[in-house]
Amino acid sequence: xxxxxxxxxxxxxxxxxxxxxxxxxxxxxxxxxxxxxxxxxxxxxxxxxxxxxxxxxxxxxxxxxxxxxxxxxxxxxxxxxxxxxxxxxxxxxxxxxxxxxxxxxxxxxxxxxxxxxxxxxxxxxx
Amino acid sequence: xxxxxxxxxxxxxxxxxxxxxxxxxxxxxxxxxxxxxxxxxxxxxxxxxxxxxxxxxxxxxxxxxxxxxxxxxxxxxxxxxxxxxxxxxxxxxxxxxxxxxxxxxxxxxxxxxxxxxxxxxxxxxxxxxxxxxxxxxxxxxxxxxxxxxxxxxxxxxxxxxxxxxxxxxxxxxxxxxxxxxxxxxxxxxxxxxxxxxxxxxxxxxxxxxxxxxxxxxxxxxxxxxxxxxxxxxxxxxxxxxxxxxxxxxxxxxxxxxxxxxxxxxxxxxxxxxxxxxxxxxxxxxxxxxxxxxxxxxxxxxxxxxxxxxxxxxxxxxxxxxxxxxxxxxxxxxxxxxxxxxxxxxxxxxxxxxxxxxxxxxxxxxxxxxxxxxxxxxxxxxxxxxxxxxxxxxxxxxxxxxxxxxxxxxxxxxxxxxxxxxxxxxxxxxxxxxxxxxxxxxxxxxxxxxxxxxxxxxxxxxxxxxxxxxxxxxxxxxxxxxxxxxxxxxxxxx
Numbered sequence: 001x002x003x004x005x006x007x008x009x010x011x012x013x014x015x016x017x018x019x020x021x022x023x024x025x026x027x028x029x030x031x032x033x034x035x036x037x038x039x040x041x042x043x044x045x046x047x048x049x050x051x052x053x054x055x056x057x058x059x060x061x062x063x064x065x066x067x068x069x070x071x072x073x074x075x076x077x078x079x080x081x082x083x084x085x086x087x088x089x090x091x092x093x094x095x096x097x098x099x100x101x102x103x104x105x106x107x108x109x110x111x112x113x114x115x116x117x118x119x120x121x122x123x124x125x126x
Numbered sequence: 127x128x129x130x131x132x133x134x135x136x137x138x139x140x141x142x143x144x145x146x147x148x149x150x151x152x153x154x155x156x157x158x159x160x161x162x163x164x165x166x167x168x169x170x171x172x173x174x175x176x177x178x179x180x181x182x183x184x185x186x187x188x189x190x191x192x193x194x195x196x197x198x199x200x201x202x203x204x205x206x207x208x209x210x211x212x213x214x215x216x217x218x219x220x221x222x223x224x225x226x227x228x229x230x231x232x233x234x235x236x237x238x239x240x241x242x243x244x245x246x247x248x249x250x251x252x253x254x255x256x257x258x259x260x261x262x263x264x265x266x267x268x269x270x271x272x273x274x275x276x277x278x279x280x281x282x283x284x285x286x287x288x289x290x291x292x293x294x295x296x297x298x299x300x301x302x303x304x305x306x307x308x309x310x311x312x313x314x315x316x317x318x319x320x321x322x323x324x325x326x327x328x329x330x331x332x333x334x335x336x337x338x339x340x341x342x343x344x345x346x347x348x349x350x351x352x353x354x355x356x357x358x359x360x361x362x363x364x365x366x367x368x369x370x371x372x373x374x375x376x377x378x379x380x381x382x383x384x385x386x387x388x389x390x391x392x393x394x395x396x397x398x399x400x401x402x403x404x405x406x407x408x409x410x411x412x413x414x415x416x417x418x419x420x421x422x423x424x425x426x427x428x429x430x431x432x433x434x435x436x437x438x439x440x441x442x443x444x445x446x447x448x449x450x451x452x453x454x455x456x457x458x459x460x461x462x463x464x465x466x467x468x469x470x471x472x473x474x475x476x477x478x479x480x481x482x483x484x485x486x487x488x489x490x491x492x493x494x495x496x497x498x499x500x501x502x503x504x505x506x507x508x509x510x511x512x513x514x515x516x517x518x519x520x521x522x523x524x525x526x527x528x529x530x531x532x533x534x535x536x537x538x539x540x541x542x543x544x545x546x547x548x549x550x551x552x553x554x555x556x557x558x559x560x561x562x563x564x565x566x567x568x569x570x571x572x573x574x575x576x577x578x579x580x581x582x583x584x585x586x587x588x589x590x591x592x593x594x595x596x597x598x599x600x601x602x603x604x605x606x607x608x609x610x611x612x613x614x615x616x617x618x619x
Contacts, residue, residue: 006482006538008588019588020536022481028592029481031536032585034529034548038541041581041589063590064583090587096594 057106057126060097062116066090071112073123077105085123088116099125127442128152128203128227132196133171134217135207136186137496138513139418140167143205146434147172155199157192159185161504166496175199180506186210189217193224203227203441205434209508212417213240213289229441231395231416239392239414243286243324249411252391254384257403257410259326261286267307273325274303280330283307285314286322291361293317296328329410331562332403334358335370336415337385338425340436341394342446349382350425350433351455353399357550359473359566364543365550366421367460368428370404371521371559377407388414396440397422397433403563420463420513423494427459427517458524459517462532462551466509468541469574475509478502478540486534490517490527503540511542521559525551549573 008019020031023038030037066088073085079099088095103125110122130153133143140156144167147154156171161180168174175195178185185191187210196204204221206212206229218233230236239245243261250256259282262273274281274297283306285293293314295306307323315321333356341347354370355363369378385400388411399419401412422433436447466476483499495512497503503511514535516528529551532544550556550573555565566573 006592007484008591010584010588012582012584017584018534019585020482020484020538021589021592022538025593028589029538030581030585030589031482031538032582032588034533034535034544035585036538036541036545037581037585041586042593064586090590095590 057103057124058100059121060085060100060123060125062088062118062120062122063095064090064118066095066116068110068112068114068116068122069094071108071110073105073108075105075107079103079105079125086110097122127444128229128438130155130199130201130203131229131438132157132175132192132199132201132204132226133167133207134186134192134204135210135212136162136165136167136507137510138494139207139420139496141170141496142494143207143434144170146432146438149432150435150438152438155195155201157186157195159506161506164501166498166501173199180504182210182506186507189214189220192217193220193226196221196226197224201226203229203438205229205437206417208417208420213415215240227441229396229437231398235392235394236416239394239416241286242284242288242413243322245392245413246324246411248392249388252384252387254388254411255409257326257329257412259324261322261324265322267304270307270323270325271300271303274300277325277327280328282326282328283310283323284326285310285318285320286324287318287320288314289318293323294361329403329405331564332405333370333372333561334363334401334412334563335372335381335404335409336399336401336419337382338419338422338433339385339389339394339398339400340433340440340446340448341389341396341398342440343395343443344445346446346449347386347389347394348446348448348450348453349385350429350431350453352378352381353419353421353424355421356561356563357556357566358563363421363463364566365460365462365547366424367458367521367524368424369455369458372404374407377404377409381409384409384411397437405562420510421461423492423513423515424459424461427492427515428455428457429453430456457517457519458521459515460521460524460528461513461515462528462547463510463543464512464514464532464535464537464547465543466503466511466540467543469543469546470541473543475505476503476540476542477505480537481539482536483538484536485512486531488527488531488534490524491515491531492517493531511537522557525557546573 006022010017023029026040069087069089071086081101083099084096086097106124106126132155133140144154154171156168156174157177158168159180177191211217215233215237218228221228246256260273262269280298283295293310295310311321336353338350352370353366353368355366357365388400397418399415402409467473479502485493492515514531516524518524518527
């Protein structure tokens with residue numbers, strides 16, 4: 001959960017850790033426990049498949065190991081760009097998964113309460 | 127007593143002096159270059175005077191401009207801090223000529239001890255052991271080569287006017303000696319305007335231990351115990367502490383007596399530091415630092431005394447506020463210097479914005495800093511950002527406190543040596559107190575945090591959360607953010 005300007009409190013194995021984040025998304029500066037990380041974290045590691053497309057069919061995936069908290073859509077629903085299609089939780093932080101563009105939900109590959117691994121396909125959009 | 131003090135410096139030391147002024151009811155006057163118009167030391171002082179363009183030679187090193195700023199602001203004294211003009215006899219002279227009190231030793235003392243050759247003579251005259259060496263009268267390469275032969279290898283070529291490792295070369299083999307002599311002479315001439323060289327025997331595996339001294343014009347000279355500064359990288363101190371882990375009561379008695387003897391022989395005034403090389407129980411005089419040291423807080427923490435306040439009192443002509451028998455060393459203090467530098471890129475100094483800068487708050491942790499979040503570190507000056515000083519009952523506890531403080535000290539927007547400091551402080555050899563001045567250069571790469579470290583999942587999670595929030599509230603970042611957001615993705619990045 002955010003705990004002030006650039007400060008994030010994250011739970012790891014029941015222990016709270018403080019992470020500091022600054023800088024624009026393509027050039028992040030991150031501090032945790034005396035370690036400094038810098039980079040464009042949008043493309044590295046267990047993150048969702050990047051796509052420049054905002055229309056057409058695509059699959060939304062989990063950015064990291066997470067729990068599916070609520071699913072707001074079912075197959076056949078129309079969604080608009082920016083609409084939250086489901087809410088995930090990872091390390092006590094909520095991560096809303098949003099539609100990248102106007103689309104129709106083709107399939108939902110998970111259920112509420114399910115633990116999903118990084119890069120697991122969650123929703124197909126058409 | 128000094129009424130209005132001009133501080134001819136910037137950064138953390140200028141702030142340190144401003145605070146001392148406030149406590150004493152002395153008005154403070156900051157000076158600043160064009161690069162420092164919005165610097166914290168300017169905001170903190172009672173008054174501030176612009177002294178010129180960003181390059182130090184045209185501002186913080188420009189004696190006429192600083193004297194003029196003192197006159198214009200009605201100051202009656204000048205504190206030089208450390209670095210810049212603090213050890214320049216010409217500056218102390220200029221202050222005297224303008225009727226201003228110079229907070230430091232008289233110009234003649236600065237000139238005498240500023241010559242390393244002369245300082246050695248003073249120490250030897252006071253019966254203090256000096257590193258075996260020789261100053262060749264014949265300063266030609268042939269003359270210096272002969273001196274090296276007489277002193278013996280390994281030897282050090284040093285600059286008489288030297289400091290900070292400049293104009294210094296280690297000679298292990300007579301084969302390449304001419305190249306070293308030429309390089310040392312060139313470097314020394316360029317840096318100090320004086321190419322005079324002398325030769326010292328290189329004492330290896332030695333510790334750097336220094337004694338803080340203080341003297342007034344009423345015949346009092348006291349010491350404030352030792353500081354151990356063996357953790358150096360290329361002659362730049364990185365971590366300092368007091369007491370020294372190598373110290374015994376008998377050795378301390380001998381070293382402090384030697385330091386006082388040098389101070390008396392030099393007719394020293396105000397705060398000074400007598401540096402020694404210590405190997406085993408043998409010590410040799412190295413040089414005198416004729417100013418307040420960067421690492422002075424370590425001494426303040428273990429003695430409970432305020433060195434800057436005492437500097438102002440002594441400069442005003444008052445007697446020292448302490449007698450030797452009332453100065454005690456209690457507990458243990460360790461200081462780490464946070465530099466804007468990248469250990470992974472050969473410690474290249476870094477300039478940049480301080481996007482996020484949060485000093486930890488912990489009992490027993492003192493932070494002397496000269497920057498604020500939203501500010502920047504410029505290319506023009508020393509890359510020192512902050513000093514973190516931890517104090518506790520024992521060395522082990524002070525180290526643990528310092529480690530905890532550094533792990534909770536986010537400085538983002540430019541690279542710092544914080545990960546490197548943590549590697550040193552958690553090194554088993556440091557924990558044993560078994561270090562010498564060669565420790566950092568020897569350990570070298572093993573202490574530098576490897577790039578491309580695996581980023582823990584929870585750190586990634588925090589980054590992901592940050593990414594779905596509004597852009598960071600820095601103007602520059604917002605603009606960059608807007609551009610980045612043109613390509614939309616499900617995570618709002």
